[in-house]
Amino acid sequence: MKAVHVYLASFRGRTAAVAVYLWASGLLFSLPAYLGFSRLISFTLDGSQLLEMSDQYGSFTVWLELFSHAETGFRVLLFQLGALVLVYAIFSLFLSGGVYGVFVSGDSPRLGRFLTHAWKNLLAFAKLFLTCWLLWIPLMAISVLGFVLLAGFLRESGNETLFRWLLPVWGGVTLIMIGYTMAVYDFARIRRLQEAGSTWKSFRSGMKFVYRHIPRLIVLFFFFLVPFLLTFALSSAFERIAEPLPRIVTFAGLQALIWMRCFFKNALMHAETLLAREYPLHASPELDAERETDTI
């Protein structure tokens, strides 16, 4: 029950504190979207009652009018936000340095310590990030190729029944590959902090770790995914009931949901470090073998 144990052990105040940093940085990066859309829409409407008319027009028609009326504005804004997404992808390297730094070292989760770890780990994590493309590119190729073959099969045979079976299989395999690569990336970073070896060595020991602990990791990922996906159901339900609430309440409610997502993601990362600590790299093979027989 190691996976369950570490997962429960990850629900700590420090996990929640680090989740606040994650949430805050996400919000910071999203502010241009909130403000940009707000300005663009109110500029486009310029006093028009279009949105108030959505019962008569239909919501699809309202959005269509809005987008087609300010097509250029929306294009420019979406382009800018796309660039922002790229910047955030790099910034998330920095953030993950802080998260894993705090969890692996057992250091205080105060902002100062978090930022120190993040800065200290940035270069090493960036190298690992680049190295992991060695894994991502072939697996992505396999997934894409699989889909192309599947589509070709459907076109040639017209066998929709089999296609309907094979499509979830393809989806499942792709999901497993995504889970696998995510886990390798995570444990390579953890090993890098635990052992301070070279990039290549960390990458390989990350792969090795994932390979040895597949059942435990499946359990761990499952525990992460269930509440994480639940927040999506919650947010769509909340958006439906939020209509009459003041905007600030809606906004706060949605932010709380985002923070919950950050918390679950952090709990997973925390649990991963605890698991890695249970099975250190330099443990003797005998000990390793003995632990293998342990239940997951």
Add this chain to the structure above:
Amino acid sequence: MKKAFKGNRISALGVLLAFFAAAAQSVMANADPPPGPEPIVEYAIDARLLPANRSLEATQVLTWRNPTQIAAKTLRFHLYYNAFRGPESTFMRERGLQRFKSRRQDKARRYGGIDILELSRIGGNELTEKIAFIAPDDQNEKDRTVIEIPLDIPVAPGESIRLRFRFQLKIPEIFARTGCWKNFFFMGQWFPKIGVFQDDGTWHCHQFHANSEFFADFGRYRVAVTLPAEYVVGATGNPVSNINNADGTVTHTFAQDRVHDFAWTAWPEFLQLRRQAVVPGRDRPVEVVLLLDPQHENARERYFQSVIFAMRFMSEKLFPYPYDRITVVDPPLGAAGAMGMEYPTLITGGHISFLPEGIHFTEMVTIHEFGHQYWYGLVASDEFREAWLDEGVNTFFEGEIMEAYFKKAPSLLDWFGIRIRDTESRRGPLKRIPVLEPVNQPSWHFLSGSNYSSHVYNRAAVFIDTLKGYLGKEKLYDFFARYARQYAWKHPSTHDFIAALNEVAGQDLAWAFKQFINGTGRLDLAVHSLSSQRMENDPASYRNEVLLVRREGFFPADVLIRLRNGREVRHLWKDPGRWKRLEFTHESPLHSVVIDPEFRIPLDHDLVNNSMAAQPSRKESQRAALKLGFLFQTLLGMLFM
């Protein structure tokens, strides 16, 4: 009924009878179907399908009656199948010119065609050698879709001619309506079909164009198809006989009166399902035959229920469906080119089994194609020259039936929070028309395939929707009922349509058709400005001013003026000036102005400028921005690794 009483000396009994007849008629307004047409053509075709060769051999005896006052010295025939003869046919050339062509289709395209091996006049001379290919629309010498045959002895007015054909088809891989895919065959536009001889002594016999559909005279069809026993066959009309032949083939014979085309399909895999549908105004039920891809078993009810619903709707609103059978064909996905097409008493639907059920594609296609039974099949407008009378009117009815079928739920798409009504889906293509053209023009004159469909389907349907708002639903439906009954079997033109509409509307609507059907007018009504000034001599009241402008086009519209104290003022804006200033003094200043508050004018191109608030609130725009911003924040959250 009216005619019978006219000119009679009206006795007391006559008055009484007339009264009862009128009363009965008003109760069962649409009960009796209009009388059928005088047949002009009679086809007897004997065809043998050779699936392994992808070919067909047939003999055809055609009896044609000259319905005009002018002798016919020549005959013209469509050989539609030659559209697939090669890349130089007008059909293929026009498809190539279209912007949105699919490369896959080009690759998969296998050519086909029709050859007339023998042609003779029964009781007359051999005509095979006299066949000449002509291209009346574009002079394309490579196009072989129309032939002309000079006659030694003309066909006198009212006289008939009988011709015997022997012809052969090479069947193409299906990508546009007709052809085959593996051992699935859909045969449309497959036999030599005579054109329409017009009152001025000319032939209406156009080439097969990429964007145009069809037009023909009504008549009788009797078609025998011989093919291997394992094939399940569906066709226009009613089955007459099935005869097992000594060579292991079966001859299926179908016949139908009062139709203007004949299509059939054959596939060993078909699941054949039948249901009897009780239809208002008919004493016998209609047999609904569903030929289903066995992989689509779970779509069975979606097909049956939507086609029966559409049949009852049209029977109730227009007149009872006059045939005894409707065949619904569900083509396999590989033969998607056959999906969504109408033929007399036979339609093809479309089902894609891995699409979620919230996408109502299957219902939409089935309802649309059934609607054609009236506009294409029975009223039978000219799809070459005035396609909107069929596709536009039918798309409008598709929306009406879809809304009724799905009640208050979003009728086209209801999936993952995305909700679209069928009627909403038309304004998208309408807004993206690159060049505005008249809706009412020959189909092959349009700039592109998408311009054709955005005009003929969407713009025309949105125009009729707008007429519905203007005249009211009841009056518009009353018009369609009268129009359909008056012109059933008669091939009405746009001119007839307008005349009939004017009569029911009690006003001349030429101004609307001139702009939006025969012209290139766009409609955009807008609130230009509004202001409220406190009166100098009476500080307790305000001088309110609203300025409305017609940016493009003319259409009368309701204007709703809201005052800040909650009072509402209505104004009917109908004078044709480009602008209109509304001024009034009131104790309350203006709150907002909305043109067309009930959204009766979907033809209005731009809805953003249809309303204006005196003091705009940012509440709704912030709410919308909140949705989009949250979407972005969620996306970012997913990216963190």
